[in-house]
Amino acid sequence: MTKAVVLAAGLGTRLGGDRPKPLTPVLGIPILHRSLTNLARAGVQEVVIVIGHRAAEVVASVGDRFSGMRISYVRSERYEQTNNAYSLWLARGHLNQDVFLVEGDVVYDEDILHLLAADRRPAVAAVAPWRRGMNGTAIEMTPNGRVTRMLLGGEQRTGTLHGTYKTINITVLRTRYLRETFVPTLNRLIANGGENAYYEAVLAANVADPVAGLAAVDCGAVRWYEIDDLSDLTAANFVFGTAEDQLALLDDLHGGFWRHDFADHCLLYNLYFPPAPMLEELVADFRDTLVHYPVGHGVLQQLLSPVVRQPADRLVVANGASELIKILGRVLGRVALAVPGFNEYEAVVDEAKLHRITLRAPDFVLDVDDFFGQVHGARVHAVVITSPNNPTARAVHRGDLLRLAGLLATIGVTLVVDESFIEFGDIDQSVEPDLDDHPNIVVVKSMSKVYGVGGLRLGYLAGADLDLVSRVRAQLPIWNVNGIAEAFLRILPRFRREFDASCARVRADRDSFAEALSRIPGLEVLPSNANFIMVRLPALWSGPEVVTHLFARHRILVKHCAGKSMVDGHRYLRLGCRRRDENDRLVDALAVLLDERTPRPEPVLSGADERAAS
Known part of the structure; x- marks a missing residue:
């Protein structure tokens, strides 16, 4: 030609x-x-x-x-x-x-x-x-x-x-x-x-x-x-980029990963919810929810109330938990933060007002007395704890959180507990039912993750301190939640049984995932109370290196912890749990990759073998 x-x-x-x-x-x-x-x-x-x-x-x-x-x-x-x-x-x-x-x-x-x-x-x-x-x-x-x-x-x-x-x-x-x-x-x-x-x-x-x-x-x-169009241009830059180019682009995008051809074990959400009948209802009303203005805060609080079993006046409904986190960064004052944790809290608090309290490796368990001792000397107005923690996936036992809240109340400190993954735990550890007895507790929750609706951007805050709740709500615009999210809240109570079943499926997949990961030589698998698992890599590997290899060779995206406030963060990966066949594929790919640098034991020679070798 x-x-x-x-x-x-x-x-x-x-x-x-x-x-x-x-x-x-x-x-x-x-x-x-x-x-x-x-x-x-x-x-x-x-x-x-x-x-x-x-x-x-x-x-x-x-x-x-x-x-x-x-x-x-x-x-x-x-x-x-x-x-x-x-x-x-x-x-x-x-x-x-x-x-x-x-x-x-x-x-x-x-x-x-x-x-x-x-x-x-x-x-x-x-x-x-x-x-x-x-x-x-x-x-x-x-x-x-x-x-x-x-x-x-x-x-x-x-x-x-x-x-x-x-x-x-x-x-x-x-x-x-x-x-x-x-x-x-x-x-x-x-x-x-x-x-x-x-x-x-x-x-x-x-x-x-x-x-x-x-x-x-x-x-x-x-x-x-x-x-x-410009979306096509972004996609073309992704398709023709190197693995490093693609990873950098994804890091800037923060979402929309479903448009690209890879398995996403990075973003965390429930793959088994919403169920098909719920989606059909939302689609049936799509035109009206799209073209008409949504309701304001008061009605949204009433819609959420039966879902979380809290009085409406204690609730703030937001455009994702990230909107609430940003507001809390402005209204809480000086904050003590358990790290490693969700980076967004560190990002929104002025560095001069931030006091980090490090959870000790290798188990990252929060010791209440030691933690309170550090808070007491830090002169803070609030403490933020993520439970289950992101990235460690460890939950703080409900009894420990309540004891800590009691201790903090004696020095006038608010306890903010981010419970965005709480339903994926094996036992209900939520402190939401205890707000009456502990008014210094504030719960923040991303609904996007547990309900599988990241595109809706739904989250809420719950607290018995109505003054703090009002101050947070006052920071929101009149219409901060879209009409489709409103429709989701309206029908959500009718699907409680399906939601519970979906979380049970996630827990079963996670346990199977953890068991398979634990069979990879040299890989340390931390216990998980969430829909993801944190693992510690063998000494010869770093997280960024493994992320790049998995993506380039297998089109699998996972998250490393090199940017987290933790010792040896580059040695840790956060692996999002997906369906079992996808989890199995990740396990196989990771096992093959790590085997490339696994030290081989020296063969033990018998006396006859030694004489023959000489």
């Missing part, structure tokens, strides 16, 4: 800015430059580029030679009013030999070109298995790659694309097919007013032809991405 036509006339308005879309960089390389480099490596000698928007910048960037190839241009003066069928029609004089047809917004690896060139059929499109989030033309095809149906944009309906393939917008068109089928059909399309059509309509018009129909090659195993 010695010739290619690249369609690069579009506006690219969804990418923001005013740069020509084909010059948008992915990991520092413009889309068009990467494509041209691939074409040169595949043996192409001549490229025709159809240009339009900011055409002069494209010409200046590429020139008339690129990687040894001759470059020529066809200019579209009507690029704002037409679509890519018209752009291709303008270049019809160049469709006179076998050609790669490539759209200028596709980032791809060179292997796609070789796969297409190796297929000798008249017209061959690169495709990949359709997945949620893909836009554009989809196809159905036989096992040998004959396309039986093309689903253009107007023919697609939600739920009908599973099992289909998405076109990658890289196609091989051979000389006879161009002369006898494609170009005549393209001419008729434009003559009949099809200037706003896509050239896929030309392929679709002949798809049933047993001789000149369309074939497809599954290129799903090769990297590619079609870039239409």
